[in-house]
Amino acid sequence: MISVKKLTKTYRIARPQEGRFAALRSLVRPQYTVCRAVDGIDFDIQDGEVVGYIGQNGAGKSTTIKMLSGILVPDSGSVEVDGLTPHVDRKAHLQNIGVVFGQKTSLWWDVPVIDSLRILKEMYRIGEGQFRKNLEMFCGLLDLDSFLGQPVRQLSLGQRVRADLAAALMHDPQILFLDEPTIGVDVVAKERLREFILEINRERKVTVLLTTHDMVDMEKLVDRVIVINAGSILYDGGIQGLRERYGRQRRMELEFEGEPPEISLPGVQAGKQKDGKFVVTFAQGQYAVDEILSHIRQGGVPIRDITIQNADIEQIVRDIYREGGRE
Numbered sequence: 288m289i290s291v292k293k294l295t296k297t298y299r300i301a302r303p304q305e306g307r308f309a310a311l312r313s314l315v316r317p318q319y320t321v322c323r324a325v326d327g328i329d330f331d332i333q334d335g336e337v338v339g340y341i342g343q344n345g346a347g348k349s350t351t352i353k354m355l356s357g358i359l360v361p362d363s364g365s366v367e368v369d370g371l372t373p374h375v376d377r378k379a380h381l382q383n384i385g386v387v388f389g390q391k392t393s394l395w396w397d398v399p400v401i402d403s404l405r406i407l408k409e410m411y412r413i414g415e416g417q418f419r420k421n422l423e424m425f426c427g428l429l430d431l432d433s434f435l436g437q438p439v440r441q442l443s444l445g446q447r448v449r450a451d452l453a454a455a456l457m458h459d460p461q462i463l464f465l466d467e468p469t470i471g472v473d474v475v476a477k478e479r480l481r482e483f484i485l486e487i488n489r490e491r492k493v494t495v496l497l498t499t500h501d502m503v504d505m506e507k508l509v510d511r512v513i514v515i516n517a518g519s520i521l522y523d524g525g526i527q528g529l530r531e532r533y534g535r536q537r538r539m540e541l542e543f544e545g546e547p548p549e550i551s552l553p554g555v556q557a558g559k560q561k562d563g564k565f566v567v568t569f570a571q572g573q574y575a576v577d578e579i580l581s582h583i584r585q586g587g588v589p590i591r592d593i594t595i596q597n598a599d600i601e602q603i604v605r606d607i608y609r610e611g612g613r614e
C-alpha cells in the first residue's frame with residue numbers, strides 16, 4: 288500500500304541577477320526563487336490498483352514519482368510505501384519497487400541489454416531460476432530477443448523502453464512506478480507496452496502508478512485517476528466518475544443514405560467535417576441521445592450508421608484545469 292500525506296517538495300532555483308558583475312554577485316550571494324513543485328498532496332493507493340497520475344507540464348508528477356521512489360527527499364509531509372519510508376529505508380524500498388522513466392534510461396548505455404539485466408541480477412541478488420523465468424516471460428511479452436545483444440545506445444526509443452520495463456521488473460517488485468512510459472513511442476509499440484502493463488498487473492497483482500499525457504493510456508490502463516495541477520490534487524476518483532463530472536460533451540458520428548439533413552436544435556453543433564464524417568456534439572445533461580436521433584429522423588434521410596462517443600478525456604482534463612485555475 289502507498290500512503291502519501293501532506294507531501295510537499297519545493298525547489299530553489301537560482302535567480303539570474305542583472306547589472307554589473309552580476310555573475311560574480313550570483314556566486315557570492317546567490318538569490319533564489321522557490322518553486323512549490325508538490326504542495327501538500329494526500330492519496331492512498333491499495334495493492335493491485337492501476338492509477339493514472341495526470342496533469343499539465345510542470346504540474347508536479349515526476350517530482351511525486353521521485354519522492355515515492357526515494358530519489359528525492361520531501362520537504363515535509365509523509366510518504367510510506369509498503370510500510371517503508373522511501374528516502375530513509377532506501378535499500379529495502381528498492382527491492383519492493385520498479386521504476387521506469389520514459390525520458391531517461393536506467394540501463395547502462397554502452398552495455399548490451401542482456402548484460403545490463405545480468406548486472407541487475409547480481410545487484411538484486413536474483414536467483415538463476417527466477418532470472419531465467421522472468422527473462423523468458425519478458426522476452427515473450429515485450430519481444431526483446433532481437434535486440435538483447437545490442438547496447439542500449441543503439442536501440443530505438445520503443446525498444447529502449449521495453450528493455451527498461453523488463454529491467455524494472457526482473458527482481459519481481461510488487462509496485463511499479465512509470466513516468467511517461469509511452470512517450471515518443473509509436474502506436475503499435477504503445478499498444479504492446481499497455482498490454483504488458485496490464486498483464487503484469489493481472490498475473491502478478493503488481494500495483495501500478497503511471498503518469499502519462501496520452502489519453503488512450505488512461506482509457507485502456509487505469510481504473511482510477513489522480514489529477515494534479517500546480518502541485519495540488521484537483522481530482523481523485525474513478526475514470527467513470529471523472530467522465531460523469533466533467534464529461535459534458537458527447538459526440539455522435541453519423542452516416543446517411545443521402546445528403547445529411549439540417550439539424551437545428553439549440554446548443555447542438557452539427558456538420559460535416561473535413562474527413563467527410565457528419566458529426567453532432569451536444570451536452571450530456573441537455574439532451575438524451577434519443578431526442579437528438581428522433582429530431583434527425585424528422586429530416587427524412589435514412590441513417591446508415593451511428594457511433595456515439597463519450598467525452599474525450601483530454602477535454603475533461605482541460606475542464607478541470609479551468610475550474611482549478613479559478614481559485
Ligand SMILES: Nc1ncnc2c1ncn2[C@@H]1O[C@H](COP(=O)(O)OP(=O)(O)OP(=O)(O)O)[C@@H](O)[C@H]1O
Pocket residue numbers: 298299300322323324342343344345346347348349350351
Ligand atoms: N531539479 C529541479 N530544479 C528546479 N526546479 C525543478 C526541478 N525539477 C522540477 N522542477 C520544477 O518543479 C515543477 C514540477 O516539475 P515536474 O517535473 O514534477 O513536473 P511534471 O508534472 O512531471 O511535468 P511534465 O509533464 O512536463 O513531465 C516545475 O515547475 C519544474 O520546473
Ligand SMILES: [Mg+2]
Pocket residue numbers: 348349350466
Ligand atoms: Mg514529468
